[in-house]
Amino acid sequence: MIAPIRSTLLLLALGGSAMAVTLAWQYWTRPAIVDAERQLRASQFLAALPTQNYDNHPLDSALALPADQPLHSKILAAYRATRGSSPTAIVLVSQVQGYAGPIRLTIAIDTAGRLIGTRVVEQQESPGLGAQIADPQSGWLEQFAKHGLGDHWAIRRDQGDFDQLAGATVTSRAVIDAQQEALRYFDQHRSELLGAPDHE
DSSP states (O other): OHHHHHHHHHHHHHHHHHHHHHHHHHHHHHHHHHHHHHHHHHHHHTTTSOGGGOSSOGGGSOOOOOSOOOSSEEEEEEEEEEETTEEEEEEEEEEEEOSSSEEEEEEEEETTSOEEEEEEEEOOOOTTTGGGGGOGGGOGGGGGTTOOTTSOOSBGGGTOSBOOOTTOHHHHHHHHHHHHHHHHHHHHTHHHHHTSSOOO
8 A cells, every 4th residue: 555655656756856847947948038039030020121220129119100001001010220329220010911811021111211121021922933022032022122102113014113923913012012001101100200300
């Protein structure tokens, strides 16, 4: 009778020790995991903005978003990049409906209202077709850099200034719409986003 009780107590002790070790491991590694997640998020959300453009931590505080939203896309978040005390860019997180599902983008805009760069954070487009928007080697997103609201934001077959992804017309149009609407959103809310008087 004593032997089964001892076995049970030993198993309970081993189980308790294992749980204590697991909890201690989680406690000690949690800061490193949180920091790694933060760095991954920063690398994704700030990939459209060259690091030489800012010396702050833009993602540390999201800006309050004006209530109105664009027609075809949705602005999910806004972050201000600064150098010293001067704003250098605004990074907008935008979501637009693609061919296969929502496409989430980060769109960096300079203080003059011109596009610095765009990166895809999430997408569900067809592999080999629309999914090329997320492939930096395709170079498709690079054609939009330095363009502003005065340009013709459409694919060439729609009398616009931009090439489309081969076989992915819907995806191409969606991403172009999102970028144009992000530029318009910035232009309409420039002072609020920059936290400073309008820049020329």
